[in-house]
Amino acid sequence: MRVGDVNGEPSIVEDASRFAAVIYPSHWRRPPLIADVRLRWAISLGVVLYLVVGIGAVEVNWGRLSEGWERGLRFLGGFAQPDFVSRWDDIREGLLESLTMTLTATVVGVMISIPVGIGAARNIATSPVYLACRALIALSRSLQEIIVAILFVAMVGFGPLAGFLTLAFATIGFLAKLLAEDIEDIDAAQVEAIRATGAGWWQVLDYGIRSQVTPRLIGLSLYRLDINFRESAVIGIVGAGGVGATLNTALDRYEYDSAAAILILIIAIVLVTEYVSGWVRARVQ
Amino acid sequence: MAIRQTPEGPIWRKRTGLASVALWCGWLALVLLFVVAWEAMTRNQIWAFVWDAPEQAADLIDRMVPPRWSYMDQLWAPLWDTINIATLGTLMAILLAVPVAFMAARNTTPSVLFVRPVAIFIIVASRSVNALIWALLLVAILGPGLLAGIIAIALRSIGFIGKLLYEAIEEIDPRQVEAVRATGAGPAQVLDFGIVPQIMPAFAGITLFRWDINIRESTVLGLVGAGGIGLQLKASVDGLAWPQVTLIFIVILATVILSEWVSARVRAALT
Numbered sequence: 210m211r212v213g214d215v216n217g218e219p220s221i222v223e224d225a226s227r228f229a230a231v232i233y234p235s236h237w238r239r240p241p242l243i244a245d246v247r248l249r250w251a252i253s254l255g256v257v258l259y260l261v262v263g264i265g266a267v268e269v270n271w272g273r274l275s276e277g278w279e280r281g282l283r284f285l286g287g288f289a290q291p292d293f294v295s296r297w298d299d300i301r302e303g304l305l306e307s308l309t310m311t312l313t314a315t316v317v318g319v320m321i322s323i324p325v326g327i328g329a330a331r332n333i334a335t336s337p338v339y340l341a342c343r344a345l346i347a348l349s350r351s352l353q354e355i356i357v358a359i360l361f362v363a364m365v366g367f368g369p370l371a372g373f374l375t376l377a378f379a380t381i382g383f384l385a386k387l388l389a390e391d392i393e394d395i396d397a398a399q400v401e402a403i404r405a406t407g408a409g410w411w412q413v414l415d416y417g418i419r420s421q422v423t424p425r426l427i428g429l430s431l432y433r434l435d436i437n438f439r440e441s442a443v444i445g446i447v448g449a450g451g452v453g454a455t456l457n458t459a460l461d462r463y464e465y466d467s468a469a470a471i472l473i474l475i476i477a478i479v480l481v482t483e484y485v486s487g488w489v490r491a492r493v494q
Numbered sequence: 495m496a497i498r499q500t501p502e503g504p505i506w507r508k509r510t511g512l513a514s515v516a517l518w519c520g521w522l523a524l525v526l527l528f529v530v531a532w533e534a535m536t537r538n539q540i541w542a543f544v545w546d547a548p549e550q551a552a553d554l555i556d557r558m559v560p561p562r563w564s565y566m567d568q569l570w571a572p573l574w575d576t577i578n579i580a581t582l583g584t585l586m587a588i589l590l591a592v593p594v595a596f597m598a599a600r601n602t603t604p605s606v607l608f609v610r611p612v613a614i615f616i617i618v619a620s621r622s623v624n625a626l627i628w629a630l631l632l633v634a635i636l637g638p639g640l641l642a643g644i645i646a647i648a649l650r651s652i653g654f655i656g657k658l659l660y661e662a663i664e665e666i667d668p669r670q671v672e673a674v675r676a677t678g679a680g681p682a683q684v685l686d687f688g689i690v691p692q693i694m695p696a697f698a699g700i701t702l703f704r705w706d707i708n709i710r711e712s713t714v715l716g717l718v719g720a721g722g723i724g725l726q727l728k729a730s731v732d733g734l735a736w737p738q739v740t741l742i743f744i745v746i747l748a749t750v751i752l753s754e755w756v757s758a759r760v761r762a763a764l765t
C-alpha cells in the first residue's frame with residue numbers, strides 16, 4: 210500500500226536547525242490501477258471521447274424498436290411454449306447433420322492434428338517441418354470458422370460436407386497448437402531414459418512422448434468435440450449444413466416457437482456434451 | 495501393469511488382458527460410430543460437386559486475386575462500425591456481467607440457494623449460444639443494424655466475463671476482506687476496499703481479452719444483418735464479387751491481428 214502525497218514519498222521539510230524532519234501524511238489513499246498520472250487522465254479522457262463519438266454513431270430507430278419489443282415478447286412467449294412438433298422433421302434432420310458433422314470432423318481433425326502437432330513441436334521436429342506445421346496452424350487459427358465455411362461452400366457446394374471440412378480444418382489449428390505446446394513441455398528425462406535403452410525415433414515417440422501427452426490429448430479432443438458442436442450450429446447460416454440452417458429458416462418464417470425449440474435443444478446438447486466431456490476429462494487426467 | 499509369461503520369459507505389458515480388450519472394443523465402437531455418422535452425413539451428398547472441388551478451388555482463387563483495392567474506400571465506415579460493435583458490446587457486457595459475477599461467486603452471493611443458481615444459469619445460457627445466433631435472433635426482433643450487433647456481442651460476453659470474474663472473486667484472499675471488515679466497514683465498504691482491489695487486475699485482463707475476441711466475432715456479425723464489415727462481406731459473396739471478398743478477408747485479418755496485438759500489449763503492461 211502506498212502512503213503519501215502524489216509522488217508517494219514522505220515530504221522532507223528542513224527546519225532552522227538543519228535537522229531533517231519527516232512529516233508523514235495522515236490520510237491513506239487508494240493506489241490507482243494505472244500509476245502514471247498523465248496516462249491515467251489521457252486514458253479517461255480518451256474513453257469519454259470515444260463513448261461520445263461511438264454512441265453517437267449508433268443509429269437507433271425507435272419506431273422499429275417499439276415494434277420489435279412486441280416481437281421480442283412473442284419470442285419470449287415462444288420460449289415458454291416451444292413448438293417441437295410442427296417442424297420436427299426439419300429439426301431432427303438439422304440436429305442429425307450437426308451431430309454427425311461434429312463427430313466426423315473431430316475424429317478426422319484429431320487424426321490430422323497429431324502429425325501436425327508433432328511436427329510443430331520444436332524439441333522433436335526439424336526446422337523446415339516445424340515452420341511448415343506452424344504456418345498451417347497459424348493459417349487455421351487466424352481464419353474464423355464462418356469465413357472458412359463460406360470458402361468451402363463455394364468449393365464443394367451446400368451441405369454438411371462443407372461443414373465437415375470447415376470444422377476439421379478449425380480443429381487442426383486448435384488441437385495441433387495445444388498438442389505441440391504440450392510436447393514441448395514434456396519431461397525430457399523420460400525421453401532420455403527411453404533413448405538410453407537404444408530406442409529408435411519411432412520408439413522414443415511411442416514410449417517417451419506419447420505416454421506423456423495422451424491424457425491431455427484425449428481431454429483436448431473432447432473439449433474440441435464440444436466446441437465443434439457449438440460451431441456446427443452456426444456455420445449452417447452460410448449454407449454449410451447443420452441445425453443453424455434450420456434455425457435461420459425458422460426465424461425467416463417468423464416461427465418463433467420453432468426457433469425457441471431449436472435453441473433449447475442446442476443449449477441442452479451443449480450442456481450434456483460439456484458435462485460428459487468434463488466428467489471424462491476429470492477421469493482421464 | 496501386467497507381466498505376460500511367454501516361453502522366452504516374462505514380457506512387460508502396460509495393460510492387463512481384459513483392459514486391452516476393453517480398450518480395443520472402445521476404439522472399435524468409435525470407428526463404427528464414425529462410419530455410421532459419415533454415411534448419414536454424406537447420404538445426400540452429390541459427389542460430382544466434390545470431385546471437381548480442386549478445379550473449383552483453382553477457379554475461385556483465380557477469381558479472388560488480385561483483390562480490388564479501390565473497394566477500400568467503402569470499407570472504412572463499416573470497419574469503424576465493427577470496432578464500435580465490439581467495444582460498446584464489451585462495455586455493455588461489463589455492466590451486465592459484473593453484478594451477475596458477484597451473485598454467482600460463493601463468497602459474495604446474497605443467497606447460495608436461490609440467487610446463485612439463477613446467476614450460474616445466466617452465465618451458462620449466454621455461453622452456450624454463439625454471438626452469431628444471438629445476432630440472428632436480435633435482427634429478427636430489433637431489425638438489422640448496429641444495435642442488434644452490440645446487444646448480441648454483449649449477451650454472448652456476459653457468460654465469458656461473468657464466469658472468469660466469479661472464479662476470480664472466489665479465489666480472493668479472505669484475510670484482506672476480514673481485515674477491512676475488522677475496521678468496522680459496512681458491506682459496501684468491504685466490497686469497495688476488500689474485494690474490488692483484489693480482482694481489478696483480473697477484471698482488466700478478462701475484459702481486454704474478451705474485447706479482442708469480440709472484434710473477431712463482430713467482423714462476421716454482418717452476415718446475418720447485424721452491421722459492421724460482415725454486411726459488405728455478405729453483399730460481396732452474394733454478388734459473387736470475389737475480388738472484393740479477398741480485400742474484406744485481408745481487412746478482417748489485419749484488424750484481428752492488430753486487436754490481438756493491442757490487447758496482448760495492454761494486458762502485459764497491466765500485470
